[in-house]
Amino acid sequence: MLGFLYARQTGLDDPVRLRRAESTRRVLSLELNHNRDVDRIHGNGINTLDIEVIDGRYMLSGGSDGVIVIYDLENNSKKPQYTCKAICTVGRSSRHVHKFSVETVQWYPHDTGMFVSSSFDKTMKVWDAETLKPADEFQFDGNVYCHHMSPIARKHSLVAVGTKDPKVQLCDLKSGSRIHILQGHRGEILSVRWSPRYEHILATASTDSRVRIWDVRRASGSLFTLDQHNGDKSKASSEAVNTAHNGRVNGLCFTADGLHLLTTGTDDRMRLWNSGTGENTLVNYGKVVNESRKGLKFTVSRGCSPEFVFVPCGSSVAVYGLHSGELITMLRGHYNNVDCCEFHPDYQELYSGGKDCNILAWVPVLRQPDVDDEETNTKRGGTQAAINPAFADAWSSDED
Amino acid sequence: MSRKRALIADTFCLKRRRCAADSLTGETHDGATDIRSSIQYLMTLFSRKLFNDTLPPVVLKHQLYSLHTDKTSVDKHVNDLRENGELLMFQLGFDSEAFALVFAEDYRAKVLQEEAGRKTLGTAEKFLDKLIPGCSDLSFNKDKMLKEFLFSDSEITQLVKSGLLTVRDAGSWWLSIPNSGRFIKYFIKGRKAVLNMVKKSKYSEILRTELEERRTTAQVKFQMKYHVHDIIGADLVECIQTTSGTVLRYVDGNN
Numbered sequence: 001m002l003g004f005l006y007a008r009q010t011g012l013d014d015p016v017r018l019r020r021a022e023s024t025r026r027v028l029s030l031e032l033n034h035n036r037d038v039d040r041i042h043g044n045g046i047n048t049l050d051i052e053v054i055d056g057r058y059m060l061s062g063g064s065d066g067v068i069v070i071y072d073l074e075n076n077s078k079k080p081q082y083t084c085k086a087i088c089t090v091g092r093s094s095r096h097v098h099k100f101s102v103e104t105v106q107w108y109p110h111d112t113g114m115f116v117s118s119s120f121d122k123t124m125k126v127w128d129a130e131t132l133k134p135a136d137e138f139q140f141d142g143n144v145y146c147h148h149m150s151p152i153a154r155k156h157s158l159v160a161v162g163t164k165d166p167k168v169q170l171c172d173l174k175s176g177s178r179i180h181i182l183q184g185h186r187g188e189i190l191s192v193r194w195s196p197r198y199e200h201i202l203a204t205a206s207t208d209s210r211v212r213i214w215d216v217r218r219a220s221g222s223l224f225t226l227d228q229h230n231g232d233k234s235k236a237s238s239e240a241v242n243t244a245h246n247g248r249v250n251g252l253c254f255t256a257d258g259l260h261l262l263t264t265g266t267d268d269r270m271r272l273w274n275s276g277t278g279e280n281t282l283v284n285y286g287k288v289v290n291e292s293r294k295g296l297k298f299t300v301s302r303g304c305s306p307e308f309v310f311v312p313c314g315s316s317v318a319v320y321g322l323h324s325g326e327l328i329t330m331l332r333g334h335y336n337n338v339d340c341c342e343f344h345p346d347y348q349e350l351y352s353g354g355k356d357c358n359i360l361a362w363v364p365v366l367r368q369p370d371v372d373d374e375e376t377n378t379k380r381g382g383t384q385a386a387i388n389p390a391f392a393d394a395w396s397s398d399e400d
Numbered sequence: 401m402s403r404k405r406a407l408i409a410d411t412f413c414l415k416r417r418r419c420a421a422d423s424l425t426g427e428t429h430d431g432a433t434d435i436r437s438s439i440q441y442l443m444t445l446f447s448r449k450l451f452n453d454t455l456p457p458v459v460l461k462h463q464l465y466s467l468h469t470d471k472t473s474v475d476k477h478v479n480d481l482r483e484n485g486e487l488l489m490f491q492l493g494f495d496s497e498a499f500a501l502v503f504a505e506d507y508r509a510k511v512l513q514e515e516a517g518r519k520t521l522g523t524a525e526k527f528l529d530k531l532i533p534g535c536s537d538l539s540f541n542k543d544k545m546l547k548e549f550l551f552s553d554s555e556i557t558q559l560v561k562s563g564l565l566t567v568r569d570a571g572s573w574w575l576s577i578p579n580s581g582r583f584i585k586y587f588i589k590g591r592k593a594v595l596n597m598v599k600k601s602k603y604s605e606i607l608r609t610e611l612e613e614r615r616t617t618a619q620v621k622f623q624m625k626y627h628v629h630d631i632i633g634a635d636l637v638e639c640i641q642t643t644s645g646t647v648l649r650y651v652d653g654n655n
Contacts, residue, residue, distance in 0.1 A: 232537075246496050267496075284471035287635035325472045 001367075024304040026348040026364035030319075032333045033363040037083040038351070041069045044101075046353030048297060049342040050115075052107040053151060056346045059084070060115055061353060062102030067091055068117055070129070071359075073344070084361070088132060096134050098123070103144060103294065109151040116159060118144040124161060126173065136176050141165055142188075146295045149173075150194035158216065160202050162189030162295075168204050170216060182214050184221045190250040191295045195275065197258025203275075205249035205295075210242070211263055213278060224278045226263070228271060245269060251296035255307060255322065256345075262309060262322075264298065266290050270311065272322065283325040289313045297340035301348070310350055312338035317352050317362075333360050435477040438467045439487070439501060445626040450586070454514065454579045456506035461489070461499040462633035463626075482536045491538050491574050493566075494588060498634070502577060504532050511564065514578055520558045527551070527559055531575070540565070541572035586621040591636075593619035594627040598637055598650045605640075605649035 004021055007013035044065040051059045051073070059071045068090040075082040090097050099121035108114035114135070118124040120143045125134040142164025149159050157173040158180070168189055170180035187207035195201035201223075202214045212222035226244040245265025253262045254275065261275040270288040272281045288311055290296060298311040300322065307322040310331075317331040317338055336356035343350055350362040442464070443457035464474045478501065481487040488507055490500040508528050515521040530549050537544075545551045551559075556573075559565045563578030577583070597614065598606050612624045620627065628648075631637050637648040 282472065282475060284475050286465070286471055324470065326470060 020305045029365040030362040035080045036361045038359040039086040042357045045355035060105045062105040064101040066098035104146045118147045153199040160192040162192040191252040193252040195258045207248040211244040256302040285325045299343045302345040432477045456510040463629040466629045466632035523555045539574045590620040608646040
C-alpha cells in the first residue's frame with residue numbers, strides 16, 4: 001500500500017491505479033458488519049433496490065407488499081454503530097400505493113426529486129419524492145416485470161418497460177405518453193436495460209430465450225440477437241439456434257463502461273457478451289443457480305480491476321471475477337432467497353435484499369495494522385537494551 | 401480466515417505477480433499439453449472391456465473442470481485441440497451441455513475396425529477423411545453433406561446405419577460415436593446411482609476418498625473415479641475443502 005502511495009506521489013503511477021487497487025482490495029474483503037444495519041420496514045420480501053447516482057446517499061427499495069421505502073445510507077452520527085434509517089415510506093395506508101408487488105424501482109438519473117416504480121398491478125408510477133404522490137401513472141395490459149431509464153440520456157427521457165406482452169414499450173416522461181413499441185420478441189419481457197455508453201442502445205431479455213439489442217432511433221427491428229454459439233449452428237439443437245440461453249433469460253446487466261453485457265438464464269448459466277458485436281466471449285462461470293420466475297437483479301462492481309459480478313444465488317450472493325469466470329466467494333447471511341443486490345461504487349459496499357425481508361449491508365473489512373511494524377519496534381527496543389551501558393556513547397545521538 | 405488473507409494478498413502483490421507472470425507464461429504454453437495429459441488420465445479411467453473393445457475411450461468435457469480450476473481456459477484449450485484435429489467433440493443428447501471428447505486417432509481406428517469387412521467401409525473412410533483434419537463441427541445439415549462433402553443420399557443413409565451420424569432434425573444430423581447407445585445408458589444409470597450414494601449418506605455429504613473406495617453396485621458399470629470426476633465437473637455436488645480432505649455435498653435442485 002505504501003508502495004502505491006509513493007508511486008502516486010512521485011508520479012510513477014497513474015492516479016487511477018492506486019484507487020483501483022484499493023477498490024479491488026476492499027471488494028475482496030466484503031463481509032457482514034455488525035456495526036452496519038438497515039432499518040427493517042418491509043413486511044414481505046424485497047424485490048428491488050436502487051442507490052441514487054448523484055450522491056450515493058439515498059436508497060430506494062420496493063417490496064412484495066407494494067411498499068416503497070427510501071433509506072439514508074450516510075452515517076452522520078459519530079458512532080461506528082449505525083442503522084440506515086428509513087426516511088419515508090409509501091406504505092399500505094397511502095392512497096397511491098401499488099396494489100400488488102413492486103418489481104422495479106429506479107431513481108430519476110439526474111436528481112433525487114423523482115423516482116419511478118413499476119409493479120404487478122399493471123401500472124408504472126412516476127413519483128414526486130417530496131410529497132410521495134405519483135405525478136404520473138402509466139397503465140399496461142399485463143404485469144410489468146421491469147423498467148429502466150437510461151442513466152446517461154440527455155436527448156431523450158424514455159423509460160423502457162418490459163411486461164407480459166412480447167412488445168417492449170417505450171414511455172416518454174416529458175409528454176407522459178407511450179410513444180414507441182419495439183416488436184420482435186415472442187415471449188414475456190423479463191428484463192430491460194439501457195446501455196451506459198450510448199443513450200440510444202437498449203437490451204431486452206425475454207422468456208423466448210432471446211436477448212435483443214435495439215437502437216431506438218431505427219424504425220426497423222432489433223440490431224441483433226445474442227447467439228450463445230456465435231453463429232456456429234452445429235452446436236445447438238435446431239430449436240435452440242440463435243438463442244442466448246437454453247431457458248428463459250431473466251437477468252441483464254451492462255458493465256460500467258458499457259462494453260460488455262452479462263446475461264443470466266434459467267439454464268443455470270451466466271454469459272458475458274461483447275455489447276458492440278454481440279459475440280459470446282465464452283467465459284465459463286460454471287453453474288450459476290437460477291430458479292427465478294421473474295427477473296433477477298444482479299450487479300457489477302465499478303472502479304476495480306479486475307471487475308466482479310455479484311449474483312444472487314439461492315440464499316447467498318455469489319461473487320465471480322468478470323473476465324476470468326472463477327467463483328471468488330459466496331456471501332452468506334440471508335435466511336431466505338436473495339432477490340436483488342446493488343453495489344455502492346463510492347464506498348465499495350454491497351446491499352442485498354431478499355425474501356427474508358432483510359436488507360443486508362456488506363462492508364469491506366478495515367485493514368489490520370501491519371504485524372511487521374510491531375515486530376521491528378520490539379526488535380529496535382531489544383537491541384537498545386542489549387548494548388552494555390559501559391559501551392554506550394554518551395556524546396553521539398542514537399537517532400539520526 | 402486464511403482464505404480471506406489470501407484474497408487480499410493477491411491484489412497487493414502486483415509486483416510479485418509481475419515477476420511470477422514470466423514463469424506463468426511458460427505454463428500457458430504447456431496449458432494445452434496439460435489439458436491433453438488430463439484427458440489421457442481420464443481416458444485410463446474409462447473401462448474398455450465393458451464394451452468388448454468396440455468403443456474408443458470417451459471422456460466428458462465437464463470432467464476436466466474437476467481437474468482444473470479455470471473453466472474458461474479449459475474450454476479454450478479443448479477448442480485448440482479440436483482445431484488441430486487431435487480431438488473430436490460430440491453432443492451426447494441427454495444434456496445440452498454434456499460434450500464427449502474422443503481422440504481422433506482412436507475414433508478413426510475404432511470406426512475402421514468396426515467397418516472392416518462391411519460394404520460401408522468405403523463410405524466410412526471417405527467421411528473420416530473429410531472430418532478429421534479439417535472439420536470441427538458437431539452437426540451437419542443436408543446442404544453441407546451433399547454439396548461440400550459430395551455425399552449422395554444413399555451414402556448418408558449408410559453412415560446413419562453404421563452409427564457415424566445420428567438424426568437431429570429433418571435434414572440434419574449430429575456427429576456420433578458408433579455403438580455409443582450402451583455407453584450413454586450405463587453412464588446415466590451410473591451417475592444416478594453415485595448421486596444416490598451421496599444423497600443417502602448422513603447429511604447428504606461424503607468424503608471424496610471414501611466415495612471412491614466404495615464398492616460399485618450393479619448399476620455402476622464404470623470406475624467410481626470416472627463418475628466422481630463427472631459429478632464434480634457438472635456441479636451436481638458441491639466440493640468443500642475440509643481438514644480431512646474434500647467433502648462432496650449433494651446439491652438440491654438437481655433434475
